Amino acid sequence: MTLSDLDLGAVQLPPEATRLRQEVRDFLAAERAAGTVLGRPDSWLTGWDPAFTRRLARRGWVGMTLPRAYGGGGRSNLERYVVIEELLAAGAPVSAHWVADRQAGPTILRHGTEAQRSHFLPRIAAGACFFSxxxxxxxxxxxxxxxxxxxxxxxxxxxxxxxxxxxxxxxxxxxxxxxxxxxxxxxxxxxxxxxxxxxxxxxxxxxxxxxxxxxxxxxxxxxxxxxxxxxxxxxxxxxGWRQVTGELALERSGPERFLSTLPLLSALVGQLQRTGACSPEQQARVGRLTARLASIRQLSLGVAAALAAGRPADVQAALVKDLGTRFEGELVNEVREILPIAARFDATRGSYPELLATAILHAPGYTLRGGTNEILRGIITRGLELSR
Missing domain, CATH: 2.40.110.10 (Butyryl-CoA Dehydrogenase, subunit A, domain 2)
Structure with a gap:
């Protein structure tokens, strides 16, 4: 590895990704109107809804990067990135298929026998087979x-x-x-x-x-x-170790590592707009959070592009996970200071106080799951030493 390997560079999404993003937003607007998408923090972990997964699958949004020969969409990593980014931003209930789509399917495709691919991959793409x-x-x-x-x-x-x-x-x-x-x-x-x-x-x-x-x-x-x-x-x-290492790059680098608490940030902005009085200091602090989010997203997109090109990105994935999950936890604390309203589980579901209460209780897990950040910093340090 060299220093140039660590510099992933800026990634431009293809034109088809823009059209796809609007399709997903239209779909989510209809689901939100039906009451099935409630803007939950950590929805990729706790939002288990097989029926929602099957509706995504019918649109070709589960198993997107799996080959068509196995029932997948045959689409690019960046197209899939756009879909899951929108789902996470909306707090959609996607945990039923999350692991199967993110890593079990690609791992079986890469390392499995033909019998395993033929059996599992079409079921994953159909939203009918879920993995832990x-x-x-x-x-x-x-x-x-x-x-x-x-x-x-x-x-x-x-x-x-x-x-x-x-x-x-x-x-x-x-x-x-x-x-x-x-x-x-x-x-x-x-x-x-x-x-x-x-x-x-x-x-x-x-x-x-x-x-x-x-x-x-x-x-x-x-x-x-x-x-x-x-x-x-x-x-x-x-x-097993070689296989797991590749699997962890998929697990650690996606937008779920920095978007788990985005519904809370969106709720904060909505609450500030409704009050009609947002101070310059509040605006500046929201702006700083948004800037951090944008920079981590660009790094995550770079890892997605590297993996799509078949390049190793273990160190970069660890960096995304470290920066992203720390941001998620710090966002919760920052939001509480920007708008000091009491967190309440008994508040209206989806309201700012209720989402804040949910995010606070989920926050301890952000830097633990997928590898503790202390371990990940060791991986990053070794990668930088090898790049000298």
């Missing part, structure tokens, strides 16, 4: 190389034993891509493999981990001797 992430464990979150979940060889395939933690949607989703140790090695990054696990298997036990708000999004996922055939292995045995 089976990476983190207790004491093995950002340090994935220390996972203790084991996959042992059997006469018919593999037996999977261990407990995954923070497994979002495991209580409602269909499958998880699970990282497990298949071989002991002095190199911690060797001997890891990925498996596609049916979350409804009788030997999978899901235990809820509730958010501060009481919402049930995350889980412990106990794998109690899950029997798998060789068809469940994703990629080659021992290639």
């Amino acid at each position: 992430i089976g990476m983190s464990e207790q004491d093995s979150g950002s340090d994935l190389a220390s996972v203790r979940t084991r996959a042992e060889r059997t006469a018919n395939g593999w037996r999977l034993t261990g407990t995954k933690m923070w497994t979002g949607g495991a209580h409602v989703n269909d499958h998880a891509i699970v990282l497990a140790r298949t071989d002991e090695s002095e190199d911690r990054h060797a001997g890891l493999s990925q498996f596609i696990v049916d979350l409804r298997d009788p030997h999978v036990r899901v235990e809820p981990i509730r958010l501060l708000s009481g919402e049930h999004t995350f889980n412990y996922c106990h794998l109690e001797g899950v029997e798998l055939t060789d068809e469940a292995l994703l990629g080659r045995p021992g290639d």
Whole structure:
């Protein structure tokens, strides 16, 4: 890696992306009028609505970058970027298909067998198959190389034993891509493999981990001797670390890493407009937040363009995640100072006080999920050292 590799440059969206953006906005306006889009913070994590996902899928907005041969849209990463950017800005309920669309589908396309591609990808694109992430464990979150979940060889395939933690949607989703140790090695990054696990298997036990708000999004996922055939292995045995590294670039660099709290910023602006009295200081602080948002977005677009071109962008993705999630949390605190109205869960749903209450309780997770920011800064530092 060189310093020029870290400089992604400005990205211009193609003309078709502008037309697509208006299509999405028109669709969302109709959904908002029907009461299905309520401008929720963190909607990509907690807005589980399979019916909404299926309506998106019928328009070709799920599995957009998957090849048409597998039921996908065959469209560009930047076109997909525009769609998910609009969905996040609107606070649309997209969590049902989020992981399947963002990383499970592309990972299966890249590393899966033809049978796996033919089985899973059309279902993902149709909004009919939902995935969870089976990476983190207790004491093995950002340090994935220390996972203790084991996959042992059997006469018919593999037996999977261990407990995954923070497994979002495991209580409602269909499958998880699970990282497990298949071989002991002095190199911690060797001997890891990925498996596609049916979350409804009788030997999978899901235990809820509730958010501060009481919402049930995350889980412990106990794998109690899950029997798998060789068809469940994703990629080659021992290639799990390389595969996960590529997957994390998809997970860390998207607009969900800086737009989770945009509905709150929009609500703030709306509230200031309704009061009819916005001081110069308030305007300046909103302007600074908007400027930060625009700069992080440009970096995120650069990563999307790099991934579309087949270039590695692990360090840049870590940078997006670090800058973006810190911005999300700081936005919540800044908004509270700009307009000091009490946060209230019992306020009208979608109002500024209610959205503020929701955002406050979700804020602790922004810099944790997808890898803690402290770990990500280590990745960024190593990348810069190698660029010298």
